[in-house]
Amino acid sequence: MPKSCGFHRMEERRVVIILVAKTSNQKLFYLTNQHSRQELHKIRTHEQFFCPTCQASVHLKIGEINIPHFAHKALSSCDQFSEPESSLHLHGKLLLHNFFKKLNHTVDLEKYLSGIRQRTDVFVNERYAIEFQCSPIPVSQLFQRSDGYKRLNVHPVWIKGLKEPLREEIGLVHLQAYEVAMFQQADHFSYLLLFHPPNNRFYYQSNLFYVSGNRWVGKTKSLQANQQIFPFALPNPLTRNEFKLVIGIFQNLKRQYIRSQLYAGRRIGNLFCRLCYELQVEVASVPAFFGIPLLGGDCMKEPAIIWQLQIAQAYEKGVGLETLVASGQVVLTHPEKFSQALEVMTDYLTFYTSIKNSEKTNANLLDNVYDIYCKTVRKLRK
Ligand SMILES: [Zn+2]
Numbered sequence: 001m002p003k004s005c006g007f008h009r010m011e012e013r014r015v016v017i018i019l020v021a022k023t024s025n026q027k028l029f030y031l032t033n034q035h036s037r038q039e040l041h042k043i044r045t046h047e048q049f050f051c052p053t054c055q056a057s058v059h060l061k062i063g064e065i066n067i068p069h070f071a072h073k074a075l076s077s078c079d080q081f082s083e084p085e086s087s088l089h090l091h092g093k094l095l096l097h098n099f100f101k102k103l104n105h106t107v108d109l110e111k112y113l114s115g116i117r118q119r120t121d122v123f124v125n126e127r128y129a130i131e132f133q134c135s136p137i138p139v140s141q142l143f144q145r146s147d148g149y150k151r152l153n154v155h156p157v158w159i160k161g162l163k164e165p166l167r168e169e170i171g172l173v174h175l176q177a178y179e180v181a182m183f184q185q186a187d188h189f190s191y192l193l194l195f196h197p198p199n200n201r202f203y204y205q206s207n208l209f210y211v212s213g214n215r216w217v218g219k220t221k222s223l224q225a226n227q228q229i230f231p232f233a234l235p236n237p238l239t240r241n242e243f244k245l246v247i248g249i250f251q252n253l254k255r256q257y258i259r260s261q262l263y264a265g266r267r268i269g270n271l272f273c274r275l276c277y278e279l280q281v282e283v284a285s286v287p288a289f290f291g292i293p294l295l296g297g298d299c300m301k302e303p304a305i306i307w308q309l310q311i312a313q314a315y316e317k318g319v320g321l322e323t324l325v326a327s328g329q330v331v332l333t334h335p336e337k338f339s340q341a342l343e344v345m346t347d348y349l350t351f352y353t354s355i356k357n358s359e360k361t362n363a364n365l366l367d368n369v370y371d372i373y374c375k376t377v378r379k380l381r382k
Pocket of ligand 1: 053
């Protein structure tokens with residue numbers, strides 16, 4: 001008995017649901033709020049519906065809890081074109097559709113692009129494919145979908161679906177690999193765009209400074225849909241006070257990291273301890289100018305304190321940055337990131353050489369690091 005129940009649930013979850021269907025006279029029928037549930041019940045008695053993609057017959061479902069939607073009657077060839085959908089996904093697609101419509105853009109809901117065999121959630125001005133992603137997706141699949149759109153000169157825009165609103169603050173942000181892959185790369189000032197259907201509100205996670213693993217420090221800010229524009233508004237750079245918070249969080253994380261390294265056992269084989277020893281830096285009091293937040297630091301695998309100590313060590317030994325990266329000592333997340341890494345490391349080296357011999361206080365450290373940040377933002381946004 002439990003076995004068959006489980007099987008039934010599995011099958012149900014795989015049924016593909018959609019918001020647009022064809023009627024028997026080949027007209028598209030949209031479930032975009034223009035009919036009441038009562039009207040839909042009436043229409044259902046005399047109309048038949050078909051999937052615009054696979055032509056299979058679909059049911060019009062009008063429950064009290066979920067948004068009215070069409071469901072394929074059985075497993076269909078549509079499975080290969082789309083993810084199983086949740087009501088959060090349906091709700092979000094509808095609201096995004098209405099958002100673009102209100103701003104007088106040309107919008108197609110669930111447009112199927114037969115050339116690349118992809119069904120996009122919301123297709124805007126025949127140039128933007130809005131992908132509203134409510135569940136984790138393999139990174140390779142995400143890139144494959146983006147590449148498909150690019151082949152048609154369509155710009156993919158990934159928006160992450162939110163069940164719960166986010167806290168608006170400067171703080172620690174945990175990002176899975178697929179969320180990093182969803183970053184908007186518009187003018188390289190990367191940010192993650194999110195949407196919370198229950199409140200019809202966009203969220204931005206921006207000004208992201210990589211810490212380690214899936215941890216970043218960044219700014220979370222929201223924007224009500226009726227204040228949003230398209231192309232979507234870009235996040236603002238941080239003010240000096242906001243950046244001060246970032247520095248503070250980084251310094252706390254650095255202290256945690258140092259403690260974890262000191263308790264890590266064999267200090268002799270430990271990279272952090274070895275770097276400190278070679279630079280004649282006391283492990284318990286590493287100067288504040290090691291481990292500073294820099295935009296683009298995510299192309300390095302190790303925490304900022306490590307690669308920044310490595311740069312100092314290379315400099316003291318007279319080793320150039322290119323040699324340092326080429327030697328493999330500074331580990332990159334991807335070989336393609338070589339030039340980005342060099343740029344970030346050069347910025348750090350300039351900072352390091354200017355600060356290490358001067359009698360600068362911590363207040364000056366903030367100004368100096370904020371200055372690098374502002375220059376980077378200007379460079380990325382020009
Ligand atoms: Zn279908």
